[in-house]
Amino acid sequence: MSEAVAGRAGAGGGVTRAAVTAAAVVLAVFVADRLSGWLPWFGVYPAGWELPVSDWVSSVMEWLLEDAAIGGIGFRSVVRGLATLLSAPLEAGTVVLAKGFELPFGDAGVAVPALSWLGVSAALVLFAARVGGRRLAVLIFLTVAYLAFFGHWQSAMTTIASILVAVPVGLILGLLLGLAAYRQPVFERVLRPALDLMQTVPIFAYLVPVLVLFGFGPVAAVVATVIYAMPPMARVTIVALRGVPEEILEFARMTGCNRRQMTWRVLIPAARQGLMVGVNQVIMLSLNMVIIASMIGAGGLGYDVLRALRRLQIGDGLEAGVAITLIAIATERLGRALTDGSRGQSRLPRRQFGMLLAGVVALPTLAGLFWSPLAGMPEALTVSTAEYWGQLVAWVNTELYQPLNAVKSALLVHVLIPFKRTLVALPWTGVVAALGVLGYRLGGWRLAAAVCALALFIAVTGHWEKAMITVYLCGISVAIAALIGIPLGVWSAASDRVHRVTTTVADTLQTLPSFVYLIPVVMLFQVGDFSAMVAIVLYALAPALRYTDHGIRGVPAETIEAARMCGCTPRQIRYRVQLPLALPEIMLGLNQTIMMALSMLVITALVGTSDLGQEVYIALTRADIGAGLVAGLCVAFIAMMADRLIGAWVARRRAALGLA
Incomplete structure (x- = not known):
């Protein structure tokens, strides 16, 4: 009472x-x-x-662009070096997943296609079945089927190529910053306001300096994506490391672990569950950035949506937007399955399963050299709902x-x-x-x-x-x-x-x-x-x-x-x-x-x-x-x-x- x-x-x-x-x-x-x-x-x-x-x-x-120098090297040269460093894996991923390449054999050369849509789709479905079971496999199947049959496969692969570069960079930077803040409370007090600004300053605001520093193109888009998606990883790292039980740390000290062993063999593995939340956040924010990144040179699905919006092509824009959404949902579910440690029914050991996935991707790709439908989805098999959306727009405007x-x-x-x-x-x-x-x-x-x-x-x-x-x-x-x-x-x-x-x-x-x-x-x-x-x-x-x-x-x-x-x-x-x-x-x-x-x-x-x-x-x-x-x-x-x-x-x- x-x-x-x-x-x-x-x-x-x-x-x-x-x-x-x-x-x-x-x-x-x-x-x-x-x-x-x-x-x-x-x-x-x-x-x-x-x-x-x-x-x-x-x-x-x-002043930074014209006069500043780091260790005797001009700031502009440092930026260009960073751009070159990022452009190599970005171009490699785009070539392998979306464009293909040409080997200098003979007078005309030999065109090697990108990875087969059928092989990549089958490998993704098998991987989803192993880590998440039948329901996740069905979701991945529906996602890749939508991308292929609605004609968005190549754009999706261009987007994923940039994501495959931006996400690891964001994860590594976020992990290192979070680890430094965990070790040094003074650095954390400086880092937190910086992270607050990075997460509250509108995305377009830092597109301007990124555009000036790195120019118009995919590299600038990757840099902007990293800036946008990295802060949650740093925050999650701090929280996850502080959540490691003290008895685990005490046991590691008693066994004589040095600072490096304590970090990479005790702290990081013990905080893995929490860190995976940060990984998931970085992936989702990177996918949320693809349309905005297309404004400074990123191609792929983001550019498809932006172009449709500029032309008021409602149907094309919605189809590309749905493709991004399906990729985001499928990635989130896949990340959740990996975080939870759930597994589907598979008797193959990890190494043999990896070899199976490599074979599933490689065989259709090689066969695509001789039969083009395996290299890319035939245009005759693609469908579109853009016409129906156009009719809906007309009906809305009149009725x-x-x-x-x-x-x-x-x-x-x-x-x-x-x-x-x-x-x-x-x-x-x-x-x-x-x-x-x-x-x-x-x-x-x-x-x-x-x-x-x-x-x-x-x-x-x-x-x-x-x-x-x-x-x-x-x-x-x-x-x-x-x-x-x-x-x-x-x-x-x-x-x-x-x-x-x-x-x-x-x-x-x-x-x-x-x-x-x-x-x-x-x-x-x-x-x-x-x-x-x-x-x-x-x-x-x-x-x-x-x-x-x-x-x-x-x-x-x-x-x-x-x-x-x-x-x-x-x-x-x-x-x-x-x-x-x-x-x-x-x-x-x-x-x-x-x-x-x-x-x-x-x-x-x-x-x-x-x-x-x-x-x-x-x-x-x-x-x-x-x-x-x-x-x-x-x-x-x-x-x-x-x-x-x-x-x-x-x-x-x-x-x-x-x-x-």
């Missing part, structure tokens, strides 16, 4: 603190708005106070235009535009002060100073209005995603059958490349803020759903049983016990929803938004390094402010609930 009373008291105190904080935030904005009538700079940041940070960044990059346009216009007039005008009109001093109040109430002076400094950077660089438009579009999208995802997560937690369906939906939403969302959205709603909002909601919906489901299912069984013994109904248990206890987890899901919404904003710049994402995209088209990086940092700082504030609230709430 005393615990219940204490809980109610804590809840009442929480309500009081929330009310005081809300009042202080409103007061800060109101006072700043009143003062702006006498002192205009309280309302609008003066242009004369802006600092040319983008020019400084561009000057530093120019559904008026009702869809009515919904779009109503939301624009009554929700989006008023909210946008309100945010843009807020005084910048009031917003900064309100953020400081929130930071102080949630985490003390250090958090308040941090969020104020991040907000001031946005104002000082002249991006305040664009930042408010970004907050408006992201805020509306996150609110709608939460209104859809949280109730679905509650429903999913209450039913195993619904859980299986929602898990599949969430997996699909998270594996679809971000560009793919633009195709049906543009088809239905044309371009503009509303189309961007719909695409962001679809892309960012999954975390809200998944974290709500996970949080409710994670409530201890003894707590639920105690509520039943007190006479609570199932509805009371759900909404007065499980949801309050799961609220910290739900807020973490909301935090992830914000991160994904901000990462999608740059993509939606292609459909006519006017926020920071558009600034980053314009900088990419002009190869303006300074403008792109500064606008990208502004997006990253918005993400970091949201992350720090929500994280502080979650920590306080967990402590209040005794979950810390």
